[in-house]
Amino acid sequence: MNAPAPVKGCRDVPVLKQRGQREVFCGLTGIIWLHRKMQDAFFLVVGSRTCAHLLQSAAGVMIFAEPRFGTAILEEKDLAGLADANTELDREVARLLSRRPDIRQLFLVGSCPSEVIKLDLARAAERLSAMHAPAVRVYNYSGSGIETTFTQGEDACLAAMVPALPVTDARELLLVGALPDVVEDQALALLAAMGIGPVRCLPARRAAALTGVGPNTVFALTQPFLGDTHAALVRRGATHIAAPFPFGEEGTTLWLRAVADAFGVSDAVFEAVTAAPRARARRAVAAHAATLTGKSVFFFPDSQMEPCLARFLTRECGMTALEVGTPYLHTGLLGPDLDLLAEGPVISEGQDVDLQLDRVRSLRPDLTVCGLGLANPLEAEGLTTKWAIELVFTPVHFYEQAGDLAGLFSRPLRRKALLHREAAE
Amino acid sequence: MKLTLWTYEGPTHVGAMRVATGMQGLHYVLHAPQGDTYADLLFTMIERRNARPPVTYTTFQARDLGGDTANLFKDACREAYARFQPEAMIVGASCTAELIQDDPGGLAEAIGLPIPVIALDLPSYQRKENFGADETFFQICRALAKPVARTAAISCNLLGATGLGFRHRDDVAEITTLLGQMGVAVNVCAPMGARPSDIARMGAAHFNVLLYPETGEAAARWCEKTHGQPYTRTIPIGVQATRDFLAEVAGLTGLSPRIDETRLRQPWWSASVDSTYLTGKRVFLFGDATHVMAAARIARDEIGFDVVGMGCYNREQARPMRTAAKSYGLEALITDDYLEVEDAIAALAPELILGTQMERHIAKRLGIPCAVISAPVHVQDFPARYSPQMGFEGANVIFDTWIHPLVMGLEEHLLTMFREDFEFHDAAGASHHGGHAQALAPQEVAQPAPLPEPLVAAEPAEASGGDIFASKNGQEAPSAEVIWLSEAERELRKIPFFVRGKAKRNTEKFAADKGLTRISIDTLYEAKAHYAR
Ligand code: SF4
Ligand code: SF4
Numbered sequence A: 001m002n003a004p005a006p007v008k009g010c011r012d013v014p015v016l017k018q019r020g021q022r023e024v025f026c027g028l029t030g031i032i033w034l035h036r037k038m039q040d041a042f043f044l045v046v047g048s049r050t051c052a053h054l055l056q057s058a059a060g061v062m063i064f065a066e067p068r069f070g071t072a073i074l075e076e077k078d079l080a081g082l083a084d085a086n087t088e089l090d091r092e093v094a095r096l097l098s099r100r101p102d103i104r105q106l107f108l109v110g111s112c113p114s115e116v117i118k119l120d121l122a123r124a125a126e127r128l129s130a131m132h133a134p135a136v137r138v139y140n141y142s143g144s145g146i147e148t149t150f151t152q153g154e155d156a157c158l159a160a161m162v163p164a165l166p167v168t169d170a171r172e173l174l175l176v177g178a179l180p181d182v183v184e185d186q187a188l189a190l191l192a193a194m195g196i197g198p199v200r201c202l203p204a205r206r207a208a209a210l211t212g213v214g215p216n217t218v219f220a221l222t223q224p225f226l227g228d229t230h231a232a233l234v235r236r237g238a239t240h241i242a243a244p245f246p247f248g249e250e251g252t253t254l255w256l257r258a259v260a261d262a263f264g265v266s267d268a269v270f271e272a273v274t275a276a277p278r279a280r281a282r283r284a285v286a287a288h289a290a291t292l293t294g295k296s297v298f299f300f301p302d303s304q305m306e307p308c309l310a311r312f313l314t315r316e317c318g319m320t321a322l323e324v325g326t327p328y329l330h331t332g333l334l335g336p337d338l339d340l341l342a343e344g345p346v347i348s349e350g351q352d353v354d355l356q357l358d359r360v361r362s363l364r365p366d367l368t369v370c371g372l373g374l375a376n377p378l379e380a381e382g383l384t385t386k387w388a389i390e391l392v393f394t395p396v397h398f399y400e401q402a403g404d405l406a407g408l409f410s411r412p413l414r415r416k417a418l419l420h421r422e423a424a425e
Numbered sequence B: 001m002k003l004t005l006w007t008y009e010g011p012t013h014v015g016a017m018r019v020a021t022g023m024q025g026l027h028y029v030l031h032a033p034q035g036d037t038y039a040d041l042l043f044t045m046i047e048r049r050n051a052r053p054p055v056t057y058t059t060f061q062a063r064d065l066g067g068d069t070a071n072l073f074k075d076a077c078r079e080a081y082a083r084f085q086p087e088a089m090i091v092g093a094s095c096t097a098e099l100i101q102d103d104p105g106g107l108a109e110a111i112g113l114p115i116p117v118i119a120l121d122l123p124s125y126q127r128k129e130n131f132g133a134d135e136t137f138f139q140i141c142r143a144l145a146k147p148v149a150r151t152a153a154i155s156c157n158l159l160g161a162t163g164l165g166f167r168h169r170d171d172v173a174e175i176t177t178l179l180g181q182m183g184v185a186v187n188v189c190a191p192m193g194a195r196p197s198d199i200a201r202m203g204a205a206h207f208n209v210l211l212y213p214e215t216g217e218a219a220a221r222w223c224e225k226t227h228g229q230p231y232t233r234t235i236p237i238g239v240q241a242t243r244d245f246l247a248e249v250a251g252l253t254g255l256s257p258r259i260d261e262t263r264l265r266q267p268w269w270s271a272s273v274d275s276t277y278l279t280g281k282r283v284f285l286f287g288d289a290t291h292v293m294a295a296a297r298i299a300r301d302e303i304g305f306d307v308v309g310m311g312c313y314n315r316e317q318a319r320p321m322r323t324a325a326k327s328y329g330l331e332a333l334i335t336d337d338y339l340e341v342e343d344a345i346a347a348l349a350p351e352l353i354l355g356t357q358m359e360r361h362i363a364k365r366l367g368i369p370c371a372v373i374s375a376p377v378h379v380q381d382f383p384a385r386y387s388p389q390m391g392f393e394g395a396n397v398i399f400d401t402w403i404h405p406l407v408m409g410l411e412e413h414l415l416t417m418f419r420e421d422f423e424f425h426d427a428a429g430a431s432h433h434g435g436h437a438q439a440l441a442p443q444e445v446a447q448p449a450p451l452p453e454p455l456v457a458a459e460p461a462e463a464s465g466g467d468i469f470a471s472k473n474g475q476e477a478p479s480a481e482v483i484w485l486s487e488a489e490r491e492l493r494k495i496p497f498f499v500r501g502k503a504k505r506n507t508e509k510f511a512a513d514k515g516l517t518r519i520s521i522d523t524l525y526e527a528k529a530h531y532a533r
Helices: A027-037 A049-064 A076-080 A082-099 A112-116 A121-132 A152-164 A181-193 A227-235 A248-262 A267-292 A306-316 A331-340 A353-363 A372-380 A389-393 A399-419 B012-022 B036-046 B069-084 B095-100 B104-110 B129-144 B168-182 B196-200 B213-227 B239-253 B266-271 B273-278 B289-303 B315-326 B338-348 B357-366 B391-403 B409-417 B477-481 B486-494 B497-513 B521-531
Strands: A016-019 A041-047 A069-073 A105-110 A137-142 A173-176 A199-202 A218-221 A296-299 A320-326 A346-351 A367-370 A385-387 B002-004 B026-031 B055-057 B088-093 B117-119 B155-161 B185-191 B207-210 B282-287 B306-312 B352-355 B370-372
Touching (some): A027 A069, A027 A152, A027 A389, A041 A049, A041 A082, A041 A112, A049 B036, A069 A082, A076 A082, A082 B002, A105 A152, A121 A137, A137 A152, A152 A199, A152 A227, A173 A181, A173 A227, A181 A199, A181 A248, A181 A267, A181 A399, A218 A248, A248 A331, A248 A399, A296 A306, A306 A320, A306 A399, A353 A372, A372 A385, A385 A399, A389 A399, B012 B036, B012 B055, B012 B129, B012 B185, B012 B213, B026 B069, B026 B104, B036 B055, B055 B069, B069 B088, B088 B095, B088 B104, B088 B129, B104 B117, B117 B129, B129 B185, B129 B213, B155 B213, B168 B185, B168 B391, B185 B196, B207 B213, B207 B239, B213 B315, B282 B289, B289 B315, B338 B357, B357 B370
Parallel strands (some): A016 A346, A296 A320, B155 B185, B155 B207, B282 B306, B352 B370
16 A cells, blocks of 8 residues: 655654663674674673673573573682783683584673773674684674663674775675565565675675675665664775565565665566566555554654655555654664655654653553553553564565564554454444 | 673663562663663563563663763763663663672762652663562562551461463462462562562561572562561462472461362372373473472472483573482583583483473484473463463462473373384474474484574474584583494394483493493393393
8 A cells, every 4th residue: 555755754853862861772682683693602791690681581492402602600819900800801712612613703802891891802702703713703882771772683683794894896785684484585585586795694694605705795774773784885985775675565675676676687687587476565554554554653762764664654554653663763764665755743762751651641542552561560550562572573564574574563452352352243 | 701692681681670670660761782671572472572672772882981971870860760761770781781890879860850769770781681670679678568467367378470481371270279278368569469568568478489599589588587478488389389388388488288189189180190101201300490409309309200400591690400319329410501500400311301492393303201390481381261370270280281291191102012113203292292302312403494494483393403603412421432233233223212322321320330332232232121120
């Protein structure tokens, strides 16, 4: 049901910025999907028991699915002397690597405690890289809550990898953003069918497959939260292909079109490749749009995907957005999505959670997209919620997932209707 | 530094949250970075609470650090008071705020709120969740529980039940009922369900029932000293312990300990011939000390198991734990490293594991039946139905829970007799479980999903395999030196999977002791005769 582009989109509307309590994850959470994507990487958080507990609470059952992440928990004595902390870190890393010889990339992940005591993990990474080269490359980034929110952890991780990528002059397309393997394969197949190549991915599934980068590299982001990675690639001379993000049929088509244009793909080829999956995606979305049409939606900030999702839900599913909250609004990257999102909703950046809860209670939207700390309490108040983390942990990009994406939003509404059937009779 | 994958306990401030969330009319202002709010979902998801935990986080960010985090904290206190109008407040720092050295207590005092504000000092780099809960509850009592006249009728307080406590909700109900049948009224149950104004009248009780030493002992001791209230030492988990507990209460009150046992079914269930096959089953126990010690007594004296190993993760209770273990002829395993627990279990090859969520995972990996007896637990152990552990109904619940994962008696015989029956092959497991137990060396690993399971999903998808520290599975020391001849190995395979681990180990040990390097069928049966009990 893609509506025509609105006369006035949300790119330039004033943004509601509030500061207060934020109910969000820290960037450490990104480890949970990144470690699955990078199959020879280990993520070592240097932090506190809180950090370990967060990872465990967020990773749930994964703890036993051969996790390649852990927390070096700082102890009293590490706080007393930083020199000792470095020695301790070296020892823990050596122990870890000797037990896991399959590890090729080690990420030292900074946390709030390690940042506050100013443990220099960048230097530690250099030192350890030298010690364990060439078998293992050691990187460092911060996933601390004081610096990063949820998906920004992935951004920080990928941005940390960029400076170390080899130089290349090849004209290659780089897809940036960790996608579920099945989705990545679909994207690669579509691009290949249009004759676009070679295509590389960042992150790659294995260190050996890591790409080069240079002035002839063009890159497309598959996730909206990759601001720092974008900047790091631009610094290396690469060119960004601006586009809406590939959510829904429309988003995927526009994203592919932008990439196709950069590679001089003809309209005929583009049509031939995309016509069938576009039709499939539209049909799949339509099945859910019936439930969603005419319903209102309110987004709490979580992943920075909110503007893209609001664009999808309003344009392809017939919903009305009341508020679109995001932890950060990177207008540069999200401009194409914001242009398509009709003026109307409040666009909010940052959060004062109590004030935002006041707003959601007075608006009583049909669907509220929020975190797990808020979802059940809001359900108990009679609001219908969709917990947001699932949108990050589920394959939702590109054509074949468009129906699933809509389904994630329609399911809570259908469920509410099912459970209230008796009452309605 | 200590490399950690899985922790039995969260940080101290999560313990304080458990107290605050258990109570009503109390608000916790926590100086913490944005991101630490993750802890809310333990309560809203695992415990399925229908309201946000009463916690305000300052959620400072990097840009706040140079500036005025102290004012941020003061504002958070003011706003929390204005919005939630609590009767009292607790304030403290999470691990990061502990490092930036604002003084939550002093700052909160400076703004002069018209309610009691209790400062918490919870050393995050030394202590853990249970200490956090115990200390917080103690500080709340110290600040609020004033001397008051005793109630006219005999009454007691129930101490130690918190938010996110394993079966705390139903234990409180069960014990309240039992005490009521004896004629003892509950004055205040705290922290669970109490308001600060209730804490103030705790002194009216004649004595205290300490339900959970991990989270209530400091307060119980303080009440004893300050208000002259004795507290009960027996934890009423299990039939005998419950009777002992009632006798202890009778001793404190002069009331009769005899109460209605008509709905207590566990003793007969356990005595019935159907349970004979449970005799001497080898069981390993791990969890918090309180639940493990109670479970050991039930296991040995009420169900007739053989307790072959026991331990706890909370060092605070190491001493009573060691003493208890000694009475079973065992050395207690005191550790918070699950790899050590896994090693101990693998070495002992028990027939049943009673533990925490983590031991469930270990059990699944080793193909050993398991039941959960202690926190930490997941969403499935906060059940909708009434499921206490304490008292007589608790005894019924425990019997069902522990027996359920075991292969049933008749089935066990059939498995032995028709061990090559295709429906009884190794991987099939117990017939009433849809069959998922694994054979001994579970190298065959379910492919992990490309992206993670959703947070706090229900029952985990089967996912096992190696772990970070190169699992010790499948590389048992003795087999390195002793070779199984193929006939003996085939014979070994005929032994039902749930005792095969033990048989294998015993035989290898027997062979090693005898200086044998090869194991034949004869060796196998000689070992069997040697170890016959
Ligand atoms: S917010 Fe900071 S202290 Fe808390 S878990 Fe995240 S990195 Fe660790
Ligand atoms: S799925 Fe895990 S995280 Fe969730 S309740 Fe179960 S074992 Fe826990």
